[in-house]
Amino acid sequence: MTTLQTVFAKAKADDRAALIGYLPAGFPTKDGAIAAATAMVESGCDVIEIGLPYSDPLMDGPTIQDAVHRSLVNGTRIADVLRTVEGVAKTGAATLVMTYWNPIDRYGADRFARDLANAGGTGTITPDLTPEESGPWREASAQAGIDTVFLVAPSSPETRIKAVAECCTGFVYAASLMGVTGARETVSEAAEGLVERTRKQTSLPVCVGLGVGTGAQAAQVARYADGVIVGSAFIRRLLDAQDEASGLAAVRKLGAEMAAGVRA
């Protein structure tokens, strides 16, 4: 299992930012997700976030909503998510699960942490779990030896950034803008300031997500962040593709563009 610590140490040694790609399990199909995530790794992603599809994704924009809906229609279960993690972890990428809290709550925090670790997962990102409610999950994760990543936002005052960062291991996820997931024309100017403010509260790597859709944007973010997170742009390539092969080709092309971006 490749750890986040290894990834960030290596990226730092190369004097570049890490590239983190997101894809929901079960999209475009159960096997197709493993194939697409593998293509993302082969074209340059250092870390893969496997999304756990949830019926009420209230911080996601239309692209991820669409993909998640298709995944649920495909009948994706937590066992499929774990199988996807296992498949992707074998590529050598550090593999995280990104999920809303309720599926873990229902599955059982200890059980999920243990099963994820056994599948080769290196941790989770939980966008709707606040520091106040995160105690049981952090304990379960520590027990299973996996990382916990939480989000800070442009609206977060210093006290909240500090509280969130103290709950994080692995890295801190800086949401670049006030809004839902999805590629944007430009990366919000708020991102750089948020990374700066977060660095004052923690020595952990700080990665930026939300709204990054092009290699040029990745290059721009890589100048100040330790990692660049790309989700909707990859998914868009798969949604727009005529067939699986052309989808994978488009994913590889974008992955290469992003990988060049974080090295610029």
Added chain:
Amino acid sequence: MTVTDGILTSADLAGHGVHGDDPDTDGKFGVFGGRYVPEALIPALDEVAAEYDKARNDPAFIGEFDHLLRTYAGRPTTLTDVPRFSEHAGGARIVLKREDLTHTGAHKINNVLGQALLTKRLGKNRLIAETGAGQHGVATATAAALMGLECVIYMGAVDCERQALNVARMKLLGASVVPVTNGSQTLKDAINEAFRDWVANVDHTHYLFGTIAGPHPFPEIVRDFARIIGVEARRQILELAGRLPDAVAAAVGGGSNAIGIFHAFIEDQGVQLHGYEAGGRGKENGEHALTLTEGSIGVLHGSRTYVLQDDEGQTIESHSISAGLDYPGVGPEHAWLKDTGRATYHGITDAEAMDAFALLARTEGIIPAIESSHALAGALKLGRELGPEALLLVNLSGRGDKDMGTAMKYFNL
């Protein structure tokens, strides 16, 4: 300081000290409630909570709210004895709290006026809201028009069709109505979409949450603004009947009208509290909204509460003939009242509700909302159980004008 010359006193909003107290600092009712939301929204929720804390202790705010309730919403609403309807309840005496007589036709106006005033205190100029039956959307659009605020209402596309009349009302009042086409296209999806709007526009927008669900402080604020229903009803029934009722009955979707009438009676241990959820086509085939009676504990829309969910935490789509009860979650305070045993919750099927709907119309000349008809159907059963000496207070939470389309189809009118 207590303001006493209105119908509302500062004690009605501040420090009523019921069941040990307001939710604790994390917004918990026992293990229920809290905040499960993106970090981006935490500062906005903190801001709303802090401003509400100031407002509810501010005589000027309470005075203004009270003034609007009396001169705009039409409060206090009356109690009505319904003897001909009661004959079908084994002779128990049923008294209705007439929230259907408020401006806009449902109890929703109480919460909306309070929160719209709060929005102005927050210095924000745009309101967004979710709506199921459309009553909360209409009430929000009404308050926005009254106070000169921009207004966007999110409504499931299925509900837009079921409640076309209310869509037209909202538009006439100057609101934009956005049909939500993802997920089940009902209330839960409208809430998701409203949260997405809020996180992107939170600097100038208040999310005027319509029920006692959602992240802290919404369950507390909405309850406090709805609480006037029970505060009035308690005084009125003592005057009318010379005693407290044996039971209070209300319909429960998200739970705001029910908590509104229950809350003032929680400390009256002799008063039973009964909530009636939408049993839809029956629990056997899974087409219902029996969140408290058939659901399990989970997290939905930012709050820990009872949820209709599968074994892996995916929300199960609810069903009810009444759009306002068609919701797979419920306010955390009801979850708490259920688990402590202080209130009891039951299911009423679509058919039982429609029977009660027609019965009240024919026996008393009152056409109730289909939501409220669930409480009426519950009261019919409860009356037969408690016997002819029993006194039942039922929250008639809204009127049925908006439901004529459904009634025409259901009864072949």
